[in-house]
Amino acid sequence: MNSNKKTLPDKNGFFGDYGGKFVPETLMYALEELESTYKKLKDNPEFKNQFYKDLSEFVGRPSPLYFAERLTKHYGTGSIWLKREDLNHTGAHKINNTIGQILLAKHMGKKRIIAETGAGQHGVATATVAARLGLECHIYMGSEDVQRQSLNVYRIKLLGAQVHAVDSGSATLKDALNEALRDWVTNVDDTYYIIGSVTGPHPYPMIVRDFNSVVGEELINQSKELFNSMPNAIVACVGGGSNAMGAFYPFINIKETRLIGVEAGGEGVETGEHAAPLNDGTPGVLHGALSYLMQDDTGQVKGTKSVSAGLDYPGVGPEHSWLKDSGRAEYVAVSDNAALKAFHEVSEFEGIIPALETAHAFAYLDTLMKEFDKKANIIVNVSGRGDKDINTVAEIDGIKF
């Protein structure tokens, strides 16, 4: 929401070479309408007050920046701090963006809300804000994800929204996005599409980033307060990239802070069975934006593999592609196994069961903490809590309830 400093994206929605607005013509007007509404409202004091009031009273912001004492001891180098997005209402950072976008939908007079979801967190967050305003809500979810995130499916239904299982293609997040876009093309006049990540056509990557930047803005103040300097590094997992972008964005001009995005390495980046386009992809167009993409040698989008439904996506937000090429952020990948190990370790060391997505960020500490001395301060963005993943992890561990 802080609009006084950055210039990207440009007027066509590009971050350097990446981004744009590559959608069927029927959606062009809807995107223009959204962009002009957002531009009009984003600096409007009344709109901002409502946004921050909802974040405070309904979401419970600011989320704490918490010192992870035992994890810090475990590594024995720098101090590890946890940005507790898992404590937000609905259990993840996803609610920040939906709080903002539902206000836009309301201003635009839209009666029907749609969204895609992978891990189900964005579906829950969208169903939550739609319920609050009494709006009809439809959530698209890959049928494979409906299976592995059944708890969130039920939460979405409890919130009064309809879940549409998507069987086409790989039956995961990318296919849910395809189906949501098709719904939007069909019902464009009365429907608002709340995209859940910094992906999709312009202006979505900008809007989702701005709303979620509340995370990074809080981090600047909390870092000053708690350790009186800017952090040496911020580590966040990257699927589409919204939690990372929200944490990174206010730090782009704070050069002493390293920005590190951790992608899903699946079976290992070298095996090709992963969801790490920034590590092992090439630029391509998917879901309305040009960005790094996992594609085969005929220009088709490749299937992905990750234990984490929320990271199981072949594309990534265009601003991350720009941050990668410009060198401002670093992008690494960790395997399913490393993430699962971190999932257990963080639970036992800190009494915090992280989402499997978040566990990827934690897993990278094994490598990263060796690069720092005791004076360093490292922030891990705890993007969400792991309750939704209990069934998945139990099954992997051979436990039946």
Place this chain on the structure above:
Amino acid sequence: MNRLTKTLSDLKDNNKKALVAYLVAGDPDISSTIQLMNLFVESGVDVIEIGVPFTDPIAEGPIIQKAHDRALKNNISLESIFSMVSEFRKHNNETPIVLMGYLNTFIFYKKLIEENKNNAIDSILVVDIPGELNLKDYGIHSPNINTISLISPTTQINRIESIAKNSTGFVYYVTLRGVTGASNLDVNEISNNVEEIKKHASVPTLAGFGIKSVEDAKLLSDCSDGIIIGSSIVQMIEESSKSKEFDRIGNYLTEIKKAIL
């Protein structure tokens, strides 16, 4: 002269409407596609529109999505489509061919397009790009290939002019809010919008998306320069994909061609 430009202008000179028929390359297999292309021509189709399969065809309804999936199982790429059309060109050098697909595939194969071996292809329609953008800016161009832009019921009047001017093959008017194969045609709206487009376009305006029955075809051809039929053909291809007896499709197209004359 480009085959598409010539065909459309000949039709116009004779006061006739164009019939464009769509299929997905490699559905159910390459040899059937060539067989179907010949059948289209025999049945009075003026322009063949070849769908280039893509893993994530966001503008397609379920019928054409499934056809894309079937084609991809046969490993159809733009490369194999170029060889297929070259094969077709050995005995047909008149029928214009339009490739319709998604930006990623065309960017990926921009060298093949530039080369356009044997002058096989006449036009390119990219579904997921704003109509006023020039494909050349994305490296997609070839001296003898023109481009087709889409205009939809939601396109605002201030953009119609620039899109119409950017379209060098024909203007494709999307007749409904929705994906291919949907069924919510509003003939009044269509007729008004096509009229508006024609004020600005120097090329013909054709209508497509959601045309199923002979009556639909007749109604829409009355207010445009021609029509595009896709999903209903692809549905019939699916139903005959085992028997490979496609006569029914030929009869259907013949009937439509008769109705729109």
